[in-house]
Amino acid sequence: MIVKAAVKHLVIPKLLLTSGTATPPPPGGRDLRLDLFRGVALWLIFLDHIPQNVVNWFTIRNYGFSDATEIFIFISGYTAAFVYGRAMHERGILIASARVLRRAWQIYVAHIFLFTIFMAEIAYVAATFENPLYAEEMNILDFLKQPDVTIFQALILKFKPVNMDVLPLYIMLLLFFPPMLWLLIRQPAFALAGSALVYVLAWNLNWNLPAYPNGVWFFNPFAWQLLFVFGAWCALGGAQRLTAVLRSPVVLGIAIAYLLFAFSVTLTWYVEPLSRFVPIWLSDWMYPIDKTDLDVLRFAHFLALAAVTVRFIPRDWPLLKSPYLRPAILCGQHSLEIFCLGVFLAFAGQFIISEWSGGPLIQTLISLVGILIMVATASLISWYKQIEGRSPAGRIKAPDADLAGGEA
Numbered sequence: 001m002i003v004k005a006a007v008k009h010l011v012i013p014k015l016l017l018t019s020g021t022a023t024p025p026p027p028g029g030r031d032l033r034l035d036l037f038r039g040v041a042l043w044l045i046f047l048d049h050i051p052q053n054v055v056n057w058f059t060i061r062n063y064g065f066s067d068a069t070e071i072f073i074f075i076s077g078y079t080a081a082f083v084y085g086r087a088m089h090e091r092g093i094l095i096a097s098a099r100v101l102r103r104a105w106q107i108y109v110a111h112i113f114l115f116t117i118f119m120a121e122i123a124y125v126a127a128t129f130e131n132p133l134y135a136e137e138m139n140i141l142d143f144l145k146q147p148d149v150t151i152f153q154a155l156i157l158k159f160k161p162v163n164m165d166v167l168p169l170y171i172m173l174l175l176f177f178p179p180m181l182w183l184l185i186r187q188p189a190f191a192l193a194g195s196a197l198v199y200v201l202a203w204n205l206n207w208n209l210p211a212y213p214n215g216v217w218f219f220n221p222f223a224w225q226l227l228f229v230f231g232a233w234c235a236l237g238g239a240q241r242l243t244a245v246l247r248s249p250v251v252l253g254i255a256i257a258y259l260l261f262a263f264s265v266t267l268t269w270y271v272e273p274l275s276r277f278v279p280i281w282l283s284d285w286m287y288p289i290d291k292t293d294l295d296v297l298r299f300a301h302f303l304a305l306a307a308v309t310v311r312f313i314p315r316d317w318p319l320l321k322s323p324y325l326r327p328a329i330l331c332g333q334h335s336l337e338i339f340c341l342g343v344f345l346a347f348a349g350q351f352i353i354s355e356w357s358g359g360p361l362i363q364t365l366i367s368l369v370g371i372l373i374m375v376a377t378a379s380l381i382s383w384y385k386q387i388e389g390r391s392p393a394g395r396i397k398a399p400d401a402d403l404a405g406g407e408a
Contacts, residue, residue, distance in 0.1 A: 032320040032329055033313060038075045039332030039378075042339055043371055044068035049163045049346035052353055054360040055367040062270070064262040065289055065301040069166070072335075073224055074302065076170060077231025080404040084181055085236050097178035103404065104174035107336065111167040114340045115154050118161060119143055121344065125351055142213050153212035160211065160218070163343050169219040170403065172209075173228045180229060184236050192238075195229040198222055203293060216292070223294040227302070246310055255304040262301050330378040335402045337381055338374050345370040 044059045045068045061067035080100075088096035122140055125131075140161050143150040153159035157168045183191040201207060202222035209217045234242070245251055265286070268275040289295045319325055331338045349366040352358060358366065 031315055033309075033315060033317070034075050034079060035329040035332035036320065036325055037071055037309075037332070038335050039328035039330065039338075041068040041071040041075070042331050042335055042342060042374065043328065045072070045166075045339070046342035046346055046370055046374065047367055049342070050349040050353070050363075050367065050370075052363070053349070053367060054363045060305075063266055064259060064305070065266070065295070066298045066305065069219075069291075070227060070294075070298065070302040071305075072166065073169075073173075073227045074231040074306070075332075076403050077173070077228035078235040079402070080174070080177060080228075081181060081184065081232030081235035083404045084177070085185060085232075088181060088185060093178065093182050096181070100174055100178050100181070104171050107167055107174070107403070108171050110336060110340060111157075111164070111171065112155065114167070114343060115161070115164065118164065118343060118347070121347060122161070125347075129355065131354075150212070158210060158212040163346060165218045166339065168217070169221055169224060172221040173225055176225070177228075177232075181232065184229070184232055188233055188236060188238060192229060192233050195226050199226040199294070208292075218292055220293050223292075227294060227299065246307055251307060252311055255307040258300065258304045259308065262297075262304075327375040327378075330382055331374055333402060334378045334381045338378055341374055341377055342370070345373060 044061075047053060047055050047059050048061060048067065050056070056062070059068065084096050084100050087099055119140060123144065126144075142159070143161075150159050157171065160168060180191060180195070183194070199222070202220060207222040208220045211217055230238075265278065268278055286297060289297050291298065320329075349370055352366055353363060356362070
Protein backbone atom coordinates (compact mmCIF):
# COMPACT_ATOMS: atom_id res chain seq x y z
CA MET A 1 0.00 0.00 0.00
CA ILE A 2 2.91 2.36 0.62
CA VAL A 3 4.13 1.79 -2.93
CA LYS A 4 0.64 2.37 -4.32
CA ALA A 5 0.43 5.62 -2.33
CA ALA A 6 3.71 6.69 -3.87
CA VAL A 7 2.30 6.00 -7.33
CA LYS A 8 -0.64 8.29 -6.53
CA HIS A 9 1.79 11.05 -5.59
CA LEU A 10 3.97 10.58 -8.68
CA VAL A 11 1.67 9.52 -11.51
CA ILE A 12 -1.29 11.85 -11.01
CA PRO A 13 0.73 15.10 -10.90
CA LYS A 14 2.23 14.26 -14.33
CA LEU A 15 -1.09 15.35 -15.78
CA LEU A 16 -0.40 18.84 -14.50
CA LEU A 17 2.68 19.77 -16.49
CA THR A 18 0.78 21.94 -18.98
CA SER A 19 -0.19 25.42 -17.85
CA GLY A 20 -1.97 28.37 -19.38
CA THR A 21 -5.46 29.75 -19.45
CA ALA A 22 -8.19 27.51 -20.80
CA THR A 23 -10.06 28.58 -23.89
CA PRO A 24 -13.83 28.44 -24.20
CA PRO A 25 -15.24 25.29 -25.77
CA PRO A 26 -15.14 25.36 -29.56
CA PRO A 27 -18.36 26.37 -31.28
CA GLY A 28 -18.32 23.29 -33.54
CA GLY A 29 -21.04 20.68 -33.72
CA ARG A 30 -21.79 18.04 -31.18
CA ASP A 31 -19.09 15.41 -30.68
CA LEU A 32 -21.07 12.23 -31.30
CA ARG A 33 -18.31 10.14 -29.72
CA LEU A 34 -19.39 11.43 -26.32
CA ASP A 35 -23.00 10.42 -26.93
CA LEU A 36 -21.96 7.06 -28.36
CA PHE A 37 -19.78 6.00 -25.45
CA ARG A 38 -22.14 7.42 -22.84
CA GLY A 39 -24.94 5.38 -24.43
CA VAL A 40 -22.80 2.26 -24.46
CA ALA A 41 -21.87 2.93 -20.82
CA LEU A 42 -25.58 3.09 -19.93
CA TRP A 43 -26.13 -0.28 -21.57
CA LEU A 44 -23.17 -1.77 -19.73
CA ILE A 45 -24.35 -0.37 -16.39
CA PHE A 46 -27.78 -1.89 -16.99
CA LEU A 47 -26.27 -5.30 -17.80
CA ASP A 48 -23.89 -5.18 -14.82
CA HIS A 49 -26.81 -4.43 -12.49
CA ILE A 50 -28.50 -7.73 -13.37
CA PRO A 51 -26.92 -10.46 -11.20
CA GLN A 52 -26.58 -14.00 -12.53
CA ASN A 53 -26.66 -12.73 -16.09
CA VAL A 54 -24.56 -14.49 -18.71
CA VAL A 55 -24.44 -11.31 -20.82
CA ASN A 56 -22.41 -9.68 -18.02
CA TRP A 57 -19.42 -11.54 -19.39
CA PHE A 58 -19.41 -9.17 -22.37
CA THR A 59 -19.08 -5.99 -20.28
CA ILE A 60 -15.69 -4.34 -19.87
CA ARG A 61 -15.48 -4.88 -16.10
CA ASN A 62 -14.44 -8.50 -16.75
CA TYR A 63 -11.51 -7.57 -18.96
CA GLY A 64 -9.76 -4.80 -17.08
CA PHE A 65 -9.61 -2.75 -13.89
CA SER A 66 -12.18 -0.07 -14.79
CA ASP A 67 -15.79 -0.35 -15.92
CA ALA A 68 -18.60 1.74 -17.42
CA THR A 69 -18.75 4.05 -14.38
CA GLU A 70 -15.44 5.69 -15.28
CA ILE A 71 -16.67 6.33 -18.83
CA PHE A 72 -19.90 7.83 -17.53
CA ILE A 73 -18.29 10.19 -15.00
CA PHE A 74 -15.57 11.38 -17.37
CA ILE A 75 -18.07 12.23 -20.13
CA SER A 76 -20.32 13.92 -17.56
CA GLY A 77 -17.47 16.20 -16.53
CA TYR A 78 -16.60 16.88 -20.16
CA THR A 79 -20.15 17.86 -21.16
CA ALA A 80 -20.66 19.91 -17.98
CA ALA A 81 -17.58 22.00 -18.76
CA PHE A 82 -18.57 22.26 -22.43
CA VAL A 83 -22.00 23.68 -21.59
CA TYR A 84 -21.35 25.74 -18.46
CA GLY A 85 -17.87 26.85 -19.50
CA ARG A 86 -19.37 28.62 -22.48
CA ALA A 87 -22.06 30.15 -20.24
CA MET A 88 -19.40 31.40 -17.83
CA HIS A 89 -17.41 32.96 -20.66
CA GLU A 90 -20.46 34.64 -22.19
CA ARG A 91 -22.62 35.53 -19.19
CA GLY A 92 -20.33 35.49 -16.16
CA ILE A 93 -19.82 33.35 -13.10
CA LEU A 94 -23.10 34.27 -11.40
CA ILE A 95 -25.38 33.16 -14.25
CA ALA A 96 -23.31 30.06 -14.98
CA SER A 97 -23.28 29.06 -11.30
CA ALA A 98 -27.04 29.53 -11.09
CA ARG A 99 -27.49 27.22 -14.09
CA VAL A 100 -25.22 24.57 -12.58
CA LEU A 101 -27.05 24.65 -9.24
CA ARG A 102 -30.41 24.57 -10.99
CA ARG A 103 -29.30 21.43 -12.84
CA ALA A 104 -28.11 19.89 -9.57
CA TRP A 105 -31.59 20.54 -8.14
CA GLN A 106 -33.27 18.97 -11.17
CA ILE A 107 -31.16 15.84 -10.84
CA TYR A 108 -31.87 15.75 -7.10
CA VAL A 109 -35.61 15.81 -7.84
CA ALA A 110 -35.13 13.04 -10.42
CA HIS A 111 -33.18 11.01 -7.85
CA ILE A 112 -35.91 11.34 -5.21
CA PHE A 113 -38.57 10.43 -7.77
CA LEU A 114 -36.51 7.40 -8.82
CA PHE A 115 -36.01 6.45 -5.17
CA THR A 116 -39.74 6.58 -4.45
CA ILE A 117 -40.77 4.48 -7.46
CA PHE A 118 -37.88 2.05 -6.96
CA MET A 119 -38.78 1.49 -3.30
CA ALA A 120 -42.40 0.87 -4.25
CA GLU A 121 -41.32 -1.61 -6.94
CA ILE A 122 -39.07 -3.62 -4.62
CA ALA A 123 -41.51 -3.55 -1.69
CA TYR A 124 -44.38 -4.71 -3.91
CA VAL A 125 -42.38 -7.59 -5.37
CA ALA A 126 -41.04 -8.67 -1.96
CA ALA A 127 -44.54 -8.65 -0.41
CA THR A 128 -46.40 -10.18 -3.34
CA PHE A 129 -44.02 -13.09 -3.79
CA GLU A 130 -43.26 -13.39 -0.07
CA ASN A 131 -39.54 -13.26 -0.68
CA PRO A 132 -37.69 -10.98 1.78
CA LEU A 133 -34.42 -11.65 -0.02
CA TYR A 134 -35.30 -8.93 -2.54
CA ALA A 135 -35.42 -6.33 0.22
CA GLU A 136 -32.16 -7.61 1.67
CA GLU A 137 -30.31 -7.76 -1.65
CA MET A 138 -31.43 -4.29 -2.65
CA ASN A 139 -30.51 -2.83 0.77
CA ILE A 140 -33.99 -1.60 1.74
CA LEU A 141 -34.59 -3.55 4.97
CA ASP A 142 -34.18 -0.35 7.00
CA PHE A 143 -36.73 1.35 4.79
CA LEU A 144 -39.30 -1.38 5.53
CA LYS A 145 -38.56 -1.24 9.29
CA GLN A 146 -38.27 2.55 9.73
CA PRO A 147 -39.70 4.25 6.65
CA ASP A 148 -39.90 7.71 8.27
CA VAL A 149 -36.24 7.78 9.31
CA THR A 150 -35.06 6.16 6.09
CA ILE A 151 -36.93 8.61 3.86
CA PHE A 152 -35.32 11.53 5.68
CA GLN A 153 -31.89 9.92 5.26
CA ALA A 154 -32.65 9.44 1.56
CA LEU A 155 -33.57 13.12 1.24
CA ILE A 156 -30.13 14.11 2.54
CA LEU A 157 -28.52 11.50 0.24
CA LYS A 158 -27.20 9.30 3.03
CA PHE A 159 -29.47 6.33 2.30
CA LYS A 160 -29.12 4.81 -1.17
CA PRO A 161 -30.48 1.45 -2.29
CA VAL A 162 -28.34 -0.80 -4.44
CA ASN A 163 -27.70 0.58 -7.95
CA MET A 164 -28.68 4.15 -6.98
CA ASP A 165 -25.26 5.57 -6.14
CA VAL A 166 -24.39 7.37 -9.38
CA LEU A 167 -26.90 10.24 -9.27
CA PRO A 168 -26.01 11.33 -5.68
CA LEU A 169 -22.36 11.36 -6.74
CA TYR A 170 -23.18 13.54 -9.73
CA ILE A 171 -25.26 15.88 -7.58
CA MET A 172 -22.33 16.41 -5.20
CA LEU A 173 -19.94 16.98 -8.10
CA LEU A 174 -22.24 19.64 -9.56
CA LEU A 175 -22.67 21.43 -6.23
CA PHE A 176 -18.96 22.10 -6.03
CA PHE A 177 -18.44 22.58 -9.76
CA PRO A 178 -18.97 26.39 -10.12
CA PRO A 179 -15.75 27.45 -8.30
CA MET A 180 -13.82 24.62 -9.93
CA LEU A 181 -15.09 25.64 -13.37
CA TRP A 182 -14.08 29.26 -12.70
CA LEU A 183 -10.60 28.05 -11.76
CA LEU A 184 -10.41 25.68 -14.74
CA ILE A 185 -11.09 28.56 -17.11
CA ARG A 186 -8.44 30.84 -15.60
CA GLN A 187 -5.76 28.47 -14.29
CA PRO A 188 -6.47 24.96 -15.66
CA ALA A 189 -3.19 23.43 -14.49
CA PHE A 190 -3.68 24.79 -10.97
CA ALA A 191 -7.28 23.53 -10.92
CA LEU A 192 -6.27 20.03 -11.99
CA ALA A 193 -3.45 20.05 -9.45
CA GLY A 194 -5.93 20.99 -6.71
CA SER A 195 -8.23 18.17 -7.78
CA ALA A 196 -5.34 15.70 -7.69
CA LEU A 197 -4.38 16.98 -4.23
CA VAL A 198 -7.90 16.34 -2.93
CA TYR A 199 -7.72 12.84 -4.42
CA VAL A 200 -4.42 12.09 -2.66
CA LEU A 201 -5.67 13.52 0.64
CA ALA A 202 -8.87 11.46 0.40
CA TRP A 203 -6.76 8.31 0.13
CA ASN A 204 -4.34 9.20 2.90
CA LEU A 205 -6.84 10.75 5.34
CA ASN A 206 -9.77 8.42 4.55
CA TRP A 207 -12.07 11.24 3.49
CA ASN A 208 -15.57 10.16 2.51
CA LEU A 209 -19.20 10.99 3.29
CA PRO A 210 -21.18 8.93 5.82
CA ALA A 211 -23.96 6.64 4.63
CA TYR A 212 -27.05 5.34 6.38
CA PRO A 213 -27.47 3.08 8.31
CA ASN A 214 -23.69 2.57 8.39
CA GLY A 215 -20.58 2.83 6.31
CA VAL A 216 -19.67 5.45 3.73
CA TRP A 217 -20.67 6.40 0.20
CA PHE A 218 -19.96 3.64 -2.32
CA PHE A 219 -18.64 6.27 -4.76
CA ASN A 220 -16.41 8.54 -2.71
CA PRO A 221 -16.97 12.05 -4.15
CA PHE A 222 -13.57 13.23 -2.87
CA ALA A 223 -11.91 10.59 -5.05
CA TRP A 224 -14.22 10.46 -8.09
CA GLN A 225 -14.10 14.23 -8.50
CA LEU A 226 -10.66 13.76 -10.06
CA LEU A 227 -12.12 11.93 -13.06
CA PHE A 228 -14.94 14.49 -13.36
CA VAL A 229 -12.53 17.43 -13.21
CA PHE A 230 -10.17 15.72 -15.64
CA GLY A 231 -13.06 15.41 -18.10
CA ALA A 232 -13.84 19.11 -17.63
CA TRP A 233 -10.17 19.99 -18.10
CA CYS A 234 -10.12 18.08 -21.39
CA ALA A 235 -13.23 19.93 -22.60
CA LEU A 236 -11.66 23.33 -21.84
CA GLY A 237 -8.56 22.84 -23.96
CA GLY A 238 -6.78 20.00 -22.19
CA ALA A 239 -7.58 17.54 -24.97
CA GLN A 240 -5.94 19.82 -27.53
CA ARG A 241 -2.85 20.15 -25.36
CA LEU A 242 -2.62 16.37 -25.13
CA THR A 243 -2.93 15.85 -28.90
CA ALA A 244 0.80 15.45 -29.49
CA VAL A 245 1.06 13.02 -26.58
CA LEU A 246 -1.87 10.92 -27.76
CA ARG A 247 -0.44 10.70 -31.29
CA SER A 248 2.86 9.37 -30.02
CA PRO A 249 3.43 5.71 -30.91
CA VAL A 250 5.24 5.31 -27.59
CA VAL A 251 2.16 6.39 -25.64
CA LEU A 252 -0.02 4.10 -27.76
CA GLY A 253 2.32 1.19 -27.07
CA ILE A 254 2.29 1.87 -23.32
CA ALA A 255 -1.51 2.11 -23.31
CA ILE A 256 -1.93 -1.18 -25.17
CA ALA A 257 0.63 -2.89 -22.94
CA TYR A 258 -1.21 -1.72 -19.83
CA LEU A 259 -4.55 -2.90 -21.18
CA LEU A 260 -3.03 -6.33 -21.88
CA PHE A 261 -1.55 -6.40 -18.38
CA ALA A 262 -4.93 -5.56 -16.83
CA PHE A 263 -6.62 -8.19 -18.97
CA SER A 264 -4.09 -10.81 -17.86
CA VAL A 265 -4.63 -9.96 -14.20
CA THR A 266 -8.43 -10.07 -14.45
CA LEU A 267 -8.22 -13.50 -16.07
CA THR A 268 -6.70 -14.80 -12.83
CA TRP A 269 -9.89 -13.75 -11.00
CA TYR A 270 -11.96 -16.22 -13.01
CA VAL A 271 -9.43 -18.94 -13.89
CA GLU A 272 -8.03 -20.15 -10.58
CA PRO A 273 -4.93 -22.00 -11.92
CA LEU A 274 -3.68 -18.79 -13.54
CA SER A 275 -3.40 -16.99 -10.19
CA ARG A 276 -0.12 -18.79 -9.46
CA PHE A 277 1.52 -16.79 -12.24
CA VAL A 278 0.94 -13.53 -10.37
CA PRO A 279 3.93 -12.83 -8.10
CA ILE A 280 3.16 -12.30 -4.44
CA TRP A 281 4.86 -8.89 -4.42
CA LEU A 282 2.66 -7.81 -7.33
CA SER A 283 -0.57 -8.97 -5.72
CA ASP A 284 0.43 -7.31 -2.43
CA TRP A 285 0.97 -4.05 -4.31
CA MET A 286 -2.19 -4.18 -6.45
CA TYR A 287 -4.87 -5.46 -4.14
CA PRO A 288 -7.38 -4.32 -3.21
CA ILE A 289 -8.22 -2.48 -6.44
CA ASP A 290 -10.72 -0.21 -4.77
CA LYS A 291 -13.71 1.11 -6.70
CA THR A 292 -15.06 3.24 -3.87
CA ASP A 293 -11.96 5.45 -3.80
CA LEU A 294 -11.19 5.21 -7.55
CA ASP A 295 -7.99 3.20 -7.28
CA VAL A 296 -5.13 4.62 -9.32
CA LEU A 297 -5.02 1.37 -11.31
CA ARG A 298 -8.63 1.90 -12.34
CA PHE A 299 -7.91 5.51 -13.28
CA ALA A 300 -4.86 4.48 -15.31
CA HIS A 301 -6.88 1.76 -17.03
CA PHE A 302 -9.48 4.31 -18.10
CA LEU A 303 -6.75 6.63 -19.40
CA ALA A 304 -5.31 3.76 -21.45
CA LEU A 305 -8.74 2.94 -22.89
CA ALA A 306 -9.31 6.60 -23.72
CA ALA A 307 -5.90 6.94 -25.39
CA VAL A 308 -6.52 3.95 -27.65
CA THR A 309 -10.10 5.02 -28.40
CA VAL A 310 -9.16 8.58 -29.37
CA ARG A 311 -6.35 7.26 -31.56
CA PHE A 312 -8.54 4.94 -33.61
CA ILE A 313 -11.93 6.72 -33.46
CA PRO A 314 -11.53 10.35 -34.56
CA ARG A 315 -14.24 12.94 -34.23
CA ASP A 316 -15.13 12.65 -37.92
CA TRP A 317 -15.31 8.84 -37.87
CA PRO A 318 -17.81 7.97 -40.66
CA LEU A 319 -19.57 5.26 -38.65
CA LEU A 320 -20.76 7.87 -36.17
CA LYS A 321 -23.34 8.86 -38.79
CA SER A 322 -24.36 5.28 -39.53
CA PRO A 323 -27.78 3.91 -38.45
CA TYR A 324 -26.05 1.03 -36.65
CA LEU A 325 -24.64 3.30 -33.93
CA ARG A 326 -27.67 5.57 -33.80
CA PRO A 327 -29.40 3.60 -30.96
CA ALA A 328 -26.44 4.01 -28.58
CA ILE A 329 -26.05 7.68 -29.55
CA LEU A 330 -29.72 8.36 -28.82
CA CYS A 331 -29.43 6.77 -25.38
CA GLY A 332 -26.32 8.84 -24.68
CA GLN A 333 -28.13 12.04 -25.61
CA HIS A 334 -30.82 11.34 -22.99
CA SER A 335 -28.72 9.72 -20.32
CA LEU A 336 -30.62 10.95 -17.25
CA GLU A 337 -33.90 9.39 -18.33
CA ILE A 338 -32.23 6.25 -19.68
CA PHE A 339 -30.18 5.74 -16.52
CA CYS A 340 -33.31 5.94 -14.35
CA LEU A 341 -35.12 3.55 -16.67
CA GLY A 342 -32.16 1.17 -16.56
CA VAL A 343 -32.41 0.94 -12.76
CA PHE A 344 -36.03 -0.24 -13.03
CA LEU A 345 -35.31 -2.64 -15.88
CA ALA A 346 -32.33 -4.18 -14.08
CA PHE A 347 -34.42 -5.06 -11.03
CA ALA A 348 -37.20 -6.38 -13.26
CA GLY A 349 -34.65 -8.57 -15.01
CA GLN A 350 -33.27 -9.78 -11.69
CA PHE A 351 -36.81 -10.61 -10.54
CA ILE A 352 -37.63 -12.64 -13.67
CA ILE A 353 -34.37 -14.61 -13.51
CA SER A 354 -34.79 -15.35 -9.79
CA GLU A 355 -38.45 -16.39 -9.92
CA TRP A 356 -38.32 -18.48 -13.06
CA SER A 357 -34.71 -19.73 -12.84
CA GLY A 358 -33.86 -18.24 -16.18
CA GLY A 359 -31.08 -19.97 -18.05
CA PRO A 360 -28.61 -18.38 -20.49
CA LEU A 361 -31.25 -18.03 -23.21
CA ILE A 362 -33.70 -16.21 -20.91
CA GLN A 363 -30.91 -14.05 -19.50
CA THR A 364 -29.84 -13.04 -23.00
CA LEU A 365 -33.44 -12.31 -24.00
CA ILE A 366 -34.00 -10.16 -20.91
CA SER A 367 -30.82 -8.19 -21.63
CA LEU A 368 -31.74 -7.59 -25.27
CA VAL A 369 -35.33 -6.61 -24.45
CA GLY A 370 -34.09 -4.20 -21.78
CA ILE A 371 -31.72 -2.48 -24.22
CA LEU A 372 -34.47 -2.31 -26.86
CA ILE A 373 -36.78 -0.63 -24.32
CA MET A 374 -34.05 1.88 -23.51
CA VAL A 375 -33.52 2.63 -27.21
CA ALA A 376 -37.25 2.98 -27.85
CA THR A 377 -37.59 5.34 -24.90
CA ALA A 378 -34.64 7.46 -26.04
CA SER A 379 -36.13 7.65 -29.55
CA LEU A 380 -39.47 8.77 -28.16
CA ILE A 381 -37.85 11.43 -25.95
CA SER A 382 -35.80 12.65 -28.91
CA TRP A 383 -38.93 12.94 -31.03
CA TYR A 384 -40.75 14.93 -28.33
CA LYS A 385 -37.79 17.28 -27.88
CA GLN A 386 -37.60 17.88 -31.61
CA ILE A 387 -41.30 18.77 -31.69
CA GLU A 388 -41.04 21.06 -28.65
CA GLY A 389 -37.76 22.63 -29.76
CA ARG A 390 -38.81 23.42 -33.32
CA SER A 391 -38.79 27.15 -33.91
CA PRO A 392 -41.43 29.00 -35.96
CA ALA A 393 -39.01 28.99 -38.89
CA GLY A 394 -38.90 25.22 -38.76
CA ARG A 395 -35.38 24.95 -37.39
CA ILE A 396 -34.61 22.49 -34.63
CA LYS A 397 -32.62 23.51 -31.57
CA ALA A 398 -29.41 21.66 -30.84
CA PRO A 399 -29.92 18.70 -28.49
CA ASP A 400 -29.07 19.36 -24.86
CA ALA A 401 -26.12 17.99 -22.96
CA ASP A 402 -28.53 15.96 -20.84
CA LEU A 403 -27.04 15.26 -17.42
CA ALA A 404 -25.13 18.52 -17.68
CA GLY A 405 -28.21 20.38 -18.85
CA GLY A 406 -28.32 23.15 -21.42
CA GLU A 407 -27.52 22.93 -25.13
CA ALA A 408 -24.41 21.31 -26.55
